[in-house]
Amino acid sequence: MLNQLESSQASAYPEIIQGGMGAGVSNWRLARAVAERGxxxxxxxxALDTVLIRRLQDGDPGGHMRRALAAFPYPALAQAVLEAWFIEGGRASDAPYKLKPMPSAEMLREDEALLIVANFVEVYLAKAGHDGMVGINLLEKIQLPTLPSLFGAMLAGVDVVIMGGGIPLGIPGALDRMAQLEPVEMRLNVVTSDRTKIYTTSFHPGTHVSASQAQLKRPLFFAVIASDILAKTLVKKANGAVNGFIIEHHNAGGHNAPPRRGDAYGERDVCAVEKVAELGLPFWLAGGCASPEGLAAARAAGAIGVQVGTAFACCEESGITETIKAEIIQRHRAGTLEVITDFQASPTGYPFKRVEVEANAGRDACRACDLGYLRTVYAKEDGTLGYRCPAGPRKPFLSKGGTPEEAEGKHCLCNGLLATIGMGQIRRGTAVQPLVTWGEDMRFLNPILGQERTSYAAGEVIDYLLGLK
Ligand SMILES: Cc1cc2nc3c(=O)[nH]c(=O)nc-3n(C[C@H](O)[C@H](O)[C@H](O)COP(=O)(O)O)c2cc1C
Incomplete structure (x- = not known):
């Protein structure tokens, strides 16, 4: 059935994928604007659970969250979320956001439900009003929220799941099983001295939906990769069908695959595209491909098309605050935009691209851990699980077995990225500073925007890429 779907869709795959950009940068508005255009x-x-509850605490301007919650097929779950988090008129602007519990292996039923509802809401809104395709992007490194998140997206009929930031061997099979409403188990990465012990996290759709729930569509699964070896490993060893690849160059925004040697990229870090092509699955090229020439080159290399991030991150529909987008455009024009590949910043240990902006100049990186998406799971001596983040407060991190070297130069991505979309936590009366991730290639900007204008819409990126502008 899946093969049929693949072959019948092969020619109908879109040429352009608007890359998933967390947290909340590629939101439902941006995805819808792109999907509407085919x-x-x-x-x-x-972190969609936190994004949803912060939008609700901000009073849900425009009522979109409430509209999507009203469409959730299990009203009691949506109602519970609304009652717990919605603030009519929004919280006071200097009031801190109320927090949900951090992700853990022993997630409560209501925390799972919040993830399901939040992912449903985002996909539902992105899919509303057109019949284009909508995907969801998750990072393999963030494991604990993954299964309920995917299930929520599937309840909204998500068409594609795209995962990067690791080797998602257990996801294709999880999609197969969840589509049948069967329980799923996924292997957890746990730091432990006992290498024989296997840790898992599990999810049972039946805990949340009724026995009469119809089976769900199994979305296509695309993996983000930077090497043909990883592509082959996924095809051979994943527990279900991988349906395509995004081959990402290390000039892309967000996290990058680590270089093979040391902390500088070389020729060996450029993926052998022809070897991925030999696998016979559809693929897209990403990273510095945002031009008609980039698209043509990708197609000449056998790709269906390109995945583009930065050009969409900068457009009107993206979740990044207007102030930050305007500053980035202005800095680019002035020649002062510096994109740094930071090998230390991310708690994941992966290289992370970031830019300095006014709002985070000269202030200390925040060291509080209250969102916890990037915490490392470790086995304590008694066999139970503990959680630590190298970007969190130092003392607890070290007392939980972390090392000073691991903590060196770390940034709190969770809080910093949420501040970038205007949802920064208030601590002692001050908003947490943003942390902005960005791609190296900005050559798209001048052809799309020219010298006079200050902003552009997602549709203009598509027109430019397709040579229509
Ligand atoms: C602001 C920003 C956030 C990103 N976040 C993610 C992410 O959460 N997951 C992911 O797989 N890729 C992420 N990416 C990478 C994009 O999906 C895309 O592959 C990449 O940006 C393509 O390169 P380009 O920026 O040169 O177009 C991000 C990129 C940007 C610019």
Whole structure:
């Protein structure tokens, strides 16, 4: 059935994928604007539970969250979320956001339900009013929220799941099983001295939906890769069908695959595209491909098309605050925009691209851990699980077995990225500073925007890429 779907869709795959950008940068508005134009719009699934409850605490301007909650097929679950988090008129602007419990292996039923509802909401809104394709992007490194998040997205009929930031061997099979409403188990990465012990996290759709729930569509699964070896490993060893690849160059925004040697990229870090092509699955090229020439080159290399991030991150529909977008455009024009590949910043240990902006100049990186998406799971001596983040407060991190070297230069991505979309936590009366991730290639800007204008819409990126502008 899946093969049929693949072959019948092969020619109908969109040429352009708007890359998933967390947290909340590729939101439902951006994904919908892209999908409406017949290309693949992708919402970021990262931290969507927190994004939803912060939108609700901000009073849900425009009523979109409430509209989507009203469409959730299990009203009691949606109602519970609304009652717990919605603030009519919004919280006071200097009031801190109320927090949900951090992700853990022993997630409560209501925390799972919040993830399901939040992912449903984002995909539902992105899919509303057109019949284009919508995908969801998740990071393999963030494991604990993954299964309920995917299930929520599937309840909204998500068409594609895209995962990067690791080796998602257990996801294709999980999609197969969840589509049948069967329980799923996924292997957890746990730091432990006992290498024989296997840790898992599990999810049972039946805990949340009724026995009469119809089976769900199994979305296509695309993996983000930077090497043909990883592509082959996934095809051979994943527990279900991988349906395509995004081959990402290390100039892309967000996290990058680590270089093979040391902390500098070389020729060996450029993926052998022809070897991925030999696998016979559809693929897209990403990273510095945002031009008609980039698209043509990708197609000449056998790709269906390109995945583009930065050009969409900068457009009107993206979740990044207007102030930050305007500053980035202005800095680019002035020649002062510096994109740094930071090998230390991310708690994941992966290289992370970031830019300095006014709002985070000269202030200390925040060291509080209250969102916890990027915490490392470790086995304590008694065999139970503990959680630590190298970007969190130092003392507890070290007392939980972390090392000073691991903590060096770390940034709190969770809080910093939420501040970038205007949802920064208030601590002692001050908003947490943003942390902005960005791609190296900005050559798209001048052809799309010219010298006079200060902003552009997602549709203009598509027109430019397709040579229509
Ligand atoms: C602001 C921003 C956030 C990103 N976040 C993610 C993410 O959460 N997950 C992911 O797989 N890729 C992420 N990416 C990478 C994009 O999906 C895309 O592959 C990449 O940006 C393509 O390169 P380009 O920026 O040169 O177009 C991000 C990129 C940007 C610019």
């Amino acid at each position: 290309q693949l719009g992708v919402v970021s699934g990262t």
